[in-house]
Amino acid sequence: xxxxxxxxxxxxxxxxxxxxxxxxxxxxxxxIDEAPRSGGQIYRRPPHGFARSYRTLYGFDAAKAxxxxxxxxxxxxxxxxxxxxxxxxxxxxxxxxxxxxxxxEVAYRDIILAPGARDRxxxxxxxxxxxxxxxxxxQIALKAQGCAVGARVVFMGTGPLLYLVAYQYAKAGGGVAAxxxxxxxxxxxxxxxxxxxxGRTFAKGLWYVARLRARGIVMASGIKAIAAQGEGAVSAFVxxxxxxxxxxxxxxxxxFGYGLSxxxxxxxxxxxPFAFDSLQQQFLPQRDIAGRxxxxxxxxxxDGSGIAGADAAELAGERAALALLEDRGLxxxxxxxQTLERALRRISRFRAGLEAAFPFxxxxxxxxxxxxVLCRCEGVTAGELRQSARDIDGGDINRAxxxxxxxxxxxxxxxxxxxxxxxxxxxxxxxxxxxxxLRGQPPVKPIPLAVSHE
Amino acid sequence: xxxxxxxFTRMAERDRPRVRFVVxxxxxxxxxxxxLLTALLTNGRRVRSSEFGxxxxxxxxxxxxxxxxxxxxEDGTRLRACTTFVAAGMRVVTQ
Numbered sequence: 001x002x003x004x005x006x007x008x009x010x011x012x013x014x015x016x017x018x019x020x021x022x023x024x025x026x027x028x029x030x031x032i033d034e035a036p037r038s039g040g041q042i043y044r045r046p047p048h049g050f051a052r053s054y055r056t057l058y059g060f061d062a063a064k065a066x067x068x069x070x071x072x073x074x075x076x077x078x079x080x081x082x083x084x085x086x087x088x089x090x091x092x093x094x095x096x097x098x099x100x101x102x103x104x105e106v107a108y109r110d111i112i113l114a115p116g117a118r119d120r121x122x123x124x125x126x127x128x129x130x131x132x133x134x135x136x137x138x139q140i141a142l143k144a145q146g147c148a149v150g151a152r153v154v155f156m157g158t159g160p161l162l163y164l165v166a167y168q169y170a171k172a173g174g175g176v177a178a179x180x181x182x183x184x185x186x187x188x189x190x191x192x193x194x195x196x197x198x199g200r201t202f203a204k205g206l207w208y209v210a211r212l213r214a215r216g217i218v219m220a221s222g223i224k225a226i227a228a229q230g231e232g233a234v235s236a237f238v239x240x241x242x243x244x245x246x247x248x249x250x251x252x253x254x255x256f257g258y259g260l261s262x263x264x265x266x267x268x269x270x271x272x273p274f275a276f277d278s279l280q281q282q283f284l285p286q287r288d289i290a291g292r293x294x295x296x297x298x299x300x301x302x303d304g305s306g307i308a309g310a311d312a313a314e315l316a317g318e319r320a321a322l323a324l325l326e327d328r329g330l331x332x333x334x335x336x337x338q339t340l341e342r343a344l345r346r347i348s349r350f351r352a353g354l355e356a357a358f359p360f361x362x363x364x365x366x367x368x369x370x371x372x373v374l375c376r377c378e379g380v381t382a383g384e385l386r387q388s389a390r391d392i393d394g395g396d397i398n399r400a401x402x403x404x405x406x407x408x409x410x411x412x413x414x415x416x417x418x419x420x421x422x423x424x425x426x427x428x429x430x431x432x433x434x435x436x437x438l439r440g441q442p443p444v445k446p447i448p449l450a451v452s453h454e
Numbered sequence: 455x456x457x458x459x460x461x462f463t464r465m466a467e468r469d470r471p472r473v474r475f476v477v478x479x480x481x482x483x484x485x486x487x488x489x490l491l492t493a494l495l496t497n498g499r500r501v502r503s504s505e506f507g508x509x510x511x512x513x514x515x516x517x518x519x520x521x522x523x524x525x526x527x528e529d530g531t532r533l534r535a536c537t538t539f540v541a542a543g544m545r546v547v548t549q
Contacts, residue, residue, distance in 0.1 A: 034518060034537075041517060047487040047539070050467050118519040130499045130512030131461055137516035145492045146467030172465045232510055233461065233499040253461070263519070376514070376522060379506030410521040415514070446521060448532070 004107060005030050005080065006324055007095070009087050009266060010114035012040020013310045014302025014317030016072045018112045021321035023078040025330055030080040030106065032087055032097060038072045040116055041136060042310045045069060046144045057143055059168070060204055061310075068314070089442035090269045093297075096442070102452045110297040110327070112320050113266050114313070117303035119161075119257035122365045122419050123382070125372050126228030131253045135161040138255035139168065148174040150253020154237045156180045156225060158358040159259035160205060166217070167208040176217050177251040180239060182258070182361055184222035191357035201309075201350070218249070224364065228254055258360050260307045261418050267305075268440035270298045276433035279352060280307055281360050282418065283437040289341050291320030292327075299324055312347040315340050365419040366426035374423065375416040377409020382423055389427035397424050397436045410446045413438045461495040461512055475544040484540045491516065491523050491535035500548050501525050501535055510548075 006022055008015045011033035022029045037045045043058065043065040054062040075081070082099065089096040095111075097104050119134035126132070133141070133149045135157060141147045142165075152175040155166040166179045212219060222242030229236045229248075238248045267285035268274070272293040274283040284306050291299040301320040302313035319340045322332040368374060370383030388403035397420065400406070406420050407413035413420065417438050425435035470485040477497055484493035491513050494501050500510035501523050513523035516536045523535040528545040 046467070049470055049487050051469065052466055056466075118515060118517060128504070128509070128511065130501075130510050132514070134515050134520075137514060140516040141462060141492070142465065145462075145487075145489060146465055147462040147492055147496065148465050149462060151463045174463070174465055233459075233512070376511075376520070379504065410524070411519065415520045415522075445518070446524070446534075 004109045007032065007106070007108040007111040008114060009033075009095075009111065010040070010116055010302065010304065011035065011038035011072065011081070011083070012114060012116050012302060013043060013068060013313035014114035014116075014304075014320070015040070015112070016068055017314045017317035018114060018301060018321040018324075019075055019079050020071050021318045022324065023075050025321075025325050025332075027325075028079055030082065030108075032082045032085045032106075034084070034086050036084050038081075038083070039065070039069060040310075040313075041140070043068050044140065044144050046146070050146065052146070064310075086445055086447070087266060088444055088447050090266050091271070098443075098447050098451060101448060101450070103447070108297075110299070110324050111270075112291070112299045112301055112317070112324060113270070113304060114300070114302040114317055114320075115263040115266055115304040116313075117260040117262050117307055118414055120259050120261035120360065120418050121157075121257055121415060122225075122361065123368055123372055123374050123376075123416065124225040124227065125369060126230070126234070127256075128373055128376050129228050129230055129234050130232070131230065131234030131251075132228050133253065133255050135159070135165050135255050135257035136260075138253075139165045142168055142172060142174070148172070148253075149255060150234075150251065151175050152177045152251045153253040153255055154178050154180065154249055154251045156182070156223070156237065156239070156254060156256040157258045158183045158361070159257060160201075160354065160358065161257060161259075162358075163205060163208040163212065165255060167211055170212060170215055170217065176212070176215075178218040178220070178237075178249050179212055180219075180223045180237075181221045182223055182225070182364065183358055184242065187359065188221070188357050191353055193353070225256070259355075259358060260303060261414075262306060263304045263414070265412060265440035265444040267293070267298075267300055269442060269444070270295055272298060272300070274437060277306060278433075279355050281362065281432060283433075289319070289344055290323040290337075291316055292323050297327070308344075308347055308351055312344060312351075315343050315347070319344065360418075362422055362432070365422040368419060368423060374420060375404075375406040375409055375413075377411050377415070378405040378407075380404050380406040385420060385423050386427040389424050397421055397438055400424055401438060407438050412440065412444060459499055460497060461499040462492060464496060473540055473542045475540055475542065475546065477546050478549050488540045489536055490525065490533060490538045490540045490544070490546070493540035494525070494535060494546065494548065498548070502548055
């Protein structure tokens with residue numbers, strides 16, 4: 001009997017490195033990716049027919065992006081690549097894959113989950129208006145579509161993407177109305193020693209800030225979002241500055257976010273136990289540094305297993321692939337394993353510094369006004385979730401979800417989840433990890449009712 | 455707000471073949487390689503109405519995570535606009 005090929009879910013930095021490593025060992029992995037082209041989000045490739053250079057698209061990371069893309073393209077005849085394919089369920093060695101309107105079952109023996117991450121957001125009044133986007137979304141519009149999300153964009157929130165995307169817009173000739181950081185300047189200064197360990201990453205951040213300042217763009221730290229305003233679409237952003245004054249900026253778009261949140265639905269369906277990560281303030285699948293999980297044959301790598309960025313994702317993808325090889329009883333380069341693990345530990349120390357410089361503002365999420373829509377899928381307000389938290393008295397977030405429908409919409413709490421957990425914990429007056437976590441359910445993303453099953 | 459107001463502004467990659475499609479009965483133009491979301495938002499500021507009242511929605515994450523941009527065609531087909539490419543002759547309903 002021929003052995004089943006290993007499966008990799010996700011063709012971003014982690015998935016690509018995992019695929020290359022397995023292919024180099026003579027295996028022919030199945031690589032499943034929801035996107036039409038490989039690269040993931042940070043190294044996302046525009047559709048065929050777009051003409052901008054690597055330098056224009058990826059800036060400082062152009063060489064890395066090219067290397068990664070060329071690596072993947074070079075695997076074409078060695079792997080079974082399935083783009084435009086959604087893994088919507090997964091259990092007991094079988095996954096359900098949707099492609100072109102048809103669902104197929106694929107059996108697996110070992111699988112590397114590398115599904116990546118999405119923006120972590122905190123709802124604020126007016127955030128469902130047309131014109132309000134995530135920072136990642138604003139970057140995708142520019143990178144993959146050559147568009148700005150507005151003619152005059154306010155960039156708001158915290159995290160490395162804030163300055164990077166604002167800079168990319170300014171450089172492309174886009175209108176940047178303001179760059180407003182919710183982190184107080186003092187918190188950044190305190191985080192400086194940790195950030196300095198990041199070397200090049202930190203230097204890039206400083207460079208973006210300097211370039212934005214040189215363009216005379218309005219920049220502020222320690223702000224609080226008050227509201228997006230507008231009739232039918234955004235026309236202004238209202239905030240409170242660090243000194244406590246209320247300010248209004250005219251704009252036709254707002255791009256915001258507070259770092260990233262790991263995509264963990266498939267790990268959940270694979271029955272990997274989760275543990276609360278106090279640095280990231282999120283429940284994450286349990287894993288060791290190699291990406292092994294307590295479930296035999298299931299590995300996790302990249303931002304989907306905890307946010308560590310694209311460089312770490314490449315290393316983790318390779319490491320997880322080597323773990324898979326080891327567990328299949330195949331040869332894995334021991335020296336390479338050591339090198340990868342050292343590099344991953346180094347990045348993880350730097351991440352701690354980054355989280356201190358760009359902390360997820362838990363207090364802001366806890367204080368989302370009662371009348372603000374928290375769950376944009378189901379139209380549930382923060383006040384309604386608080387009420388259901390009190391009604392169930394001491395229950396966990398899954399019960400409050402059933403009562404309020406918050407997090408039961410089509411996005412499966414990808415958008416509201418991090419804030420909903422904080423609102424719940426605050427309403428119940430318990431630590432965040434005690435509010436429990438929203439469980440993943442199949443299908444992990446909406447699938448058409450008319451799907452044919454093969 | 456006139457229907458001509460666009461949410462998205464094209465900054466680059468304008469030299470692509472054009473595609474004709476229809477939004478709420480109005481003839482519109484997009485470029486080959488545009489997602490349906492880009493096509494809609496370079497021609498207006500809405501993608502759909504919220505199920506909870508009439509307020510408009512226009513997508514959010516652009517990466518297939520938030521599911522905010524599911525849009526209907528006249529024949530009832532539902533598509534996620536940020537991960538579907540626009541095709542010539544598509545007839546989209548956003549109202």
